[in-house]
Amino acid sequence: MSKPHYQQISDSIEAQIRSGALLANSKLPSERQLSDAFATTRVTLREALSRLEGKGLIYRANRRGWYITPSRINYNPTQRLPFNEVVSGQGRRPDTHILAQQLAPAEPAVHKALGLAPLTPLHRVRRLRSIDGHAVLLEENHLDPARFPGLERHDLSRSLTRLFEQEYGVRIATMELNMYPLALDEERAQALGVATGAAALFISRLSRDEAGRVIELDWEYWRHDALNIQLSV
Amino acid sequence: MSKPHYQQISDSIEAQIRSGALLANSKLPSERQLSDAFATTRVTLREALSRLEGKGLIYRANRRGWYITPSRINYNPTQRLPFNEVVSGQGRRPDTHILAQQLAPAEPAVHKALGLAPLTPLHRVRRLRSIDGHAVLLEENHLDPARFPGLERHDLSRSLTRLFEQEYGVRIATMELNMYPLALDEERAQALGVATGAAALFISRLSRDEAGRVIELDWEYWRHDALNIQLSV
Numbered sequence: 001m002s003k004p005h006y007q008q009i010s011d012s013i014e015a016q017i018r019s020g021a022l023l024a025n026s027k028l029p030s031e032r033q034l035s036d037a038f039a040t041t042r043v044t045l046r047e048a049l050s051r052l053e054g055k056g057l058i059y060r061a062n063r064r065g066w067y068i069t070p071s072r073i074n075y076n077p078t079q080r081l082p083f084n085e086v087v088s089g090q091g092r093r094p095d096t097h098i099l100a101q102q103l104a105p106a107e108p109a110v111h112k113a114l115g116l117a118p119l120t121p122l123h124r125v126r127r128l129r130s131i132d133g134h135a136v137l138l139e140e141n142h143l144d145p146a147r148f149p150g151l152e153r154h155d156l157s158r159s160l161t162r163l164f165e166q167e168y169g170v171r172i173a174t175m176e177l178n179m180y181p182l183a184l185d186e187e188r189a190q191a192l193g194v195a196t197g198a199a200a201l202f203i204s205r206l207s208r209d210e211a212g213r214v215i216e217l218d219w220e221y222w223r224h225d226a227l228n229i230q231l232s233v
Numbered sequence: 234m235s236k237p238h239y240q241q242i243s244d245s246i247e248a249q250i251r252s253g254a255l256l257a258n259s260k261l262p263s264e265r266q267l268s269d270a271f272a273t274t275r276v277t278l279r280e281a282l283s284r285l286e287g288k289g290l291i292y293r294a295n296r297r298g299w300y301i302t303p304s305r306i307n308y309n310p311t312q313r314l315p316f317n318e319v320v321s322g323q324g325r326r327p328d329t330h331i332l333a334q335q336l337a338p339a340e341p342a343v344h345k346a347l348g349l350a351p352l353t354p355l356h357r358v359r360r361l362r363s364i365d366g367h368a369v370l371l372e373e374n375h376l377d378p379a380r381f382p383g384l385e386r387h388d389l390s391r392s393l394t395r396l397f398e399q400e401y402g403v404r405i406a407t408m409e410l411n412m413y414p415l416a417l418d419e420e421r422a423q424a425l426g427v428a429t430g431a432a433a434l435f436i437s438r439l440s441r442d443e444a445g446r447v448i449e450l451d452w453e454y455w456r457h458d459a460l461n462i463q464l465s466v
Contacts, residue, residue: 050430051430053416054415054416054417054418054429054430055415055416055418056415056416072413077464078464078466174465174466175464175465175466176463176464176465177462177463177464177465177466178461178462178463179412179461179462179463179464180305180434180457180460180461180462181414181432181433181434181457181458182287182288182289182457183286183287183288183289183432184287185287185288196287197283197284197287199414199416199432199457200414201413201414201434224413224414224415224432225414227413228411228412228413229410229411229412229413230409230410230411231310231311231408231409231410231412232407232408232409232410233311233407233408233410
């Protein structure tokens with residue numbers, strides 16, 4: 001009947017998180033303070049903390065300690081609802097930071113999906129999106145510059161879907177989605193502020209207009225603990 | 234321009250996997266043989282192997298070494314296509330092993346979803362499903378016994394969706410899906426033959442009939458590297 005010590009500790013911390021006593025994005029006491037409080041070793045404490053991390057209840061911010069994971073955002077990727085509306089509709093605060101915006105060739109798979117010759121320069125927009133100040137999504141949009149001339153002169157921190165509609169009269173009619181878990185490579189992990197190899201949910205979305213012409217290829221890398229994909233059929 | 238040594242090694246192994254020289258589910262040479270072959274240390278070799286694991290190209294089978302990950306199965310969870318049909322439709326070999334089948338209460342969330350009083354015994358079926366002999370999915374179905382009397386007398390290794398239709402005249406009309414990455418707890422990790430805390434994709438599916446009555450709550454735990462969720466809208 002007796003639970004291992006690390007499990008007693010993680011259950012105790014979990015109960016406090018679930019009770020609401022520990023708020024989202026607040027910092028846990030240091031590992032030293034916690035091992036004192038639970039009268040245990042650092043090794044056992046770390047086992048307990050890994051277990052909580054595995055359950056998605058706490059996360060580590062690079063070298064700054066452990067924090068309480070906010071609840072997952074509900075997200076339906078088959079709708080093309082702007083990130084800002086999804087997040088603010090759930091009472092949370094969205095923010096978008098443009099990391100890069102360039103005209104350059106991409107990986108061969110991108111050119112193929114967009115129906116462009118290899119090495120053709122294309123619009124690449126890379127944005128870091130956050131919820132309540134916490135980075136959750138690295139988004140990479142790939143677009144044909146012939147279709148979106150002067151894209152770089154617009155405010156790209158807003159919804160691109162709305163921008164396509166309002167500035168270019170281009171409306172998404174169909175989408176092909178592929179979604180799978182992956183481990184982040186070093187560069188993308190750094191952009192999201194997590195450890196290299198951390199689990200993420202990858203969502204690829206190829207959008208077409210009514211005529212079946214490709215509009216954009218959107219790659220989303222979500223923190224593994226940040227979203228819940230919700231669909232009704 | 235020079236890549237770190239571990240990256241040169243992982244790129245070299247990756248190229249061999251992608252070329253088809255190393256077949257799905259075949260075993261890599263031992264770590265000792267590989268570190269000799271690449272004239273490197275075990276530490277560097279392990280960095281290279283972790284990188285390949287992160288990319289989903291190799292997997293570790295408990296204490297038996299490293300194996301080549303088979304390609305992901307394409308899966309559309311909004312259709313209610315039987316596992317066997319999904320897998321064999323992609324030229325792969327499906328298999329189902331019943332781990333447990335019991336009449337017992339489940340977690341409070343299950344009772345709530347099924348609209349049953351807490352602690353009511355319910356049908357719980359737990360199955361391990363594999364592709365080409367490789368375990369990829371732990372599936373847990375929860376059903377109201379009043380709705381499916383004598384369920385235990387049927388062959389539960391077949392499609393439950395078909396069983397509902399053919400034996401009980403119950404047809405799924407709508408589904409609510411929730412999907413998110415999680416880290417497997419010890420018990421489920423053992424059932425799937427992976428390490429505790431390994432990343433998985435969790436899919437919860439609540440199915441209802443035409444009248445809106447709940448048919449079943451299905452929980453799926455997929456190996457993180459086994460599937461690609463594919464949707465067209």
